[in-house]
Amino acid sequence: MSWLVTGGAGYIGAHVVRAMVADGQDVVALDDLSTGDARRVHPGARFVEGSVLDRETLREALQGVTGVVHVAAKKQVGESVAEPLWYYRENLDGLLTVLEECRTAGVGRFVFSSSAATYGMPDVELVTEDIPKAPLSPYGETKLVGEWLLADCTTAFGLQAMNLRYFNVAGAVTPELGDPGVFNLIPLVFQALAKGERPRVFGNDYPTPDGTCLRDYVHVADVADAHLAAVRALDAGQPGSTYNIGRGVGSSVLEVIDVIHEVTGLDTTYDVVDRRPGDPARVVAAVDRIREGLGFQAKHDLRQMVETAWAGWQLRH
Ligand code: WQD
Numbered sequence: 001m002s003w004l005v006t007g008g009a010g011y012i013g014a015h016v017v018r019a020m021v022a023d024g025q026d027v028v029a030l031d032d033l034s035t036g037d038a039r040r041v042h043p044g045a046r047f048v049e050g051s052v053l054d055r056e057t058l059r060e061a062l063q064g065v066t067g068v069v070h071v072a073a074k075k076q077v078g079e080s081v082a083e084p085l086w087y088y089r090e091n092l093d094g095l096l097t098v099l100e101e102c103r104t105a106g107v108g109r110f111v112f113s114s115s116a117a118t119y120g121m122p123d124v125e126l127v128t129e130d131i132p133k134a135p136l137s138p139y140g141e142t143k144l145v146g147e148w149l150l151a152d153c154t155t156a157f158g159l160q161a162m163n164l165r166y167f168n169v170a171g172a173v174t175p176e177l178g179d180p181g182v183f184n185l186i187p188l189v190f191q192a193l194a195k196g197e198r199p200r201v202f203g204n205d206y207p208t209p210d211g212t213c214l215r216d217y218v219h220v221a222d223v224a225d226a227h228l229a230a231v232r233a234l235d236a237g238q239p240g241s242t243y244n245i246g247r248g249v250g251s252s253v254l255e256v257i258d259v260i261h262e263v264t265g266l267d268t269t270y271d272v273v274d275r276r277p278g279d280p281a282r283v284v285a286a287v288d289r290i291r292e293g294l295g296f297q298a299k300h301d302l303r304q305m306v307e308t309a310w311a312g313w314q315l316r317h
Helices: 011-022 055-061 077-082 084-105 138-157 185-194 220-235 253-264 288-294 302-316
Strands: 002-006 026-031 046-049 067-070 109-115 160-166 168-170 200-202 217-219 241-245 271-273
Touching (some): 002 011, 011 067, 046 055, 055 084, 067 220, 077 084, 077 138, 084 109, 084 138, 138 160, 160 220, 168 220, 200 253, 217 220, 220 241, 220 288, 253 302
Parallel strands (some): 026 046, 067 109, 109 160, 160 241, 200 271
16 A cells, blocks of 8 residues: 655654555655655655645655555644744645545545644543543644544545544654754753753642643654554554544653653753643543554653653754
8 A cells, every 4th residue: 555644754754654664555755844854754765845735746746645644734832823824824724735635636544643732721630532622722723623624524525534643752763863843841951951051840830749740751653653553454444533642641841851860861950930821730641542443552661752862862963
């Protein structure tokens, strides 16, 4: 089966391409290189440079393809608040264009990169897929509306879609594939340490064991494996569904900083600063549905995420 991975030269997309090629899938990777890097694309995949908004390029990339893994999107929460029109253009117009060309080309299988950001501030111990969605940012909104779009396509013309809601992705399979973005906790701590500054903890007065926010960190290798499981399920004729991708375990900001100290050996004395608006105290995935539906379970722990993220950081800096 031949699959197109949009955003295939990006941090997550390149890991997805690598896992699918290793599994013997025939893969085309499409990326406009706005944030991606062509060197990340596994040599076993065909690389097409271009935007998902460019119909001609998209049509060419869709030749002979039976399914699409749609990862291409802008994903910075703060940026989306400042530039909502750009986020809707890139994330939703991009998805719309891909779906229109899929329909024309008769592509009936779709794996969609969604997000825990669709939940907003869930006030539950474990976030199950069916709790009410209340995204707090245009980024999260574009992911939720994307899921609605896919459901409408399933109803209208039988598209089989898997929505994969990523929780907090970290780590890398090789240092070269490390996350170049410095927008999330682990790289932000690395950056502070590299500058000789103290890491900042955004509030320690949350109702959690150590007062800092709990998140479900999941290794990008596991995220890629979950995509492969979804691809194989669709190729086996399994109907589409929506799945959390996480470990089902919460780690606090202080726990992450402690692991960074253990891995790097650096002094991670931190400063506690004001809470960041919109931060929920706890966002931890329920992972029963993906285990039962796709036979997927995350294998890597927090230390492996920090070790591999640190190796990537050191390679780039
Ligand atoms: C994690 C925790 C901060 C930096 C992510 C993104 C996106 C989405 C999942 C896919 C929070 C705290 C952070 C710092 C800190 N994934 N923090 N000091 O907020 O869970 O959002 O959700 O779409 O990756 O939306 O991730 O890494 O920004 O923060 O104390 O210097 O670390 O307050 O509690 P977050 P994050």
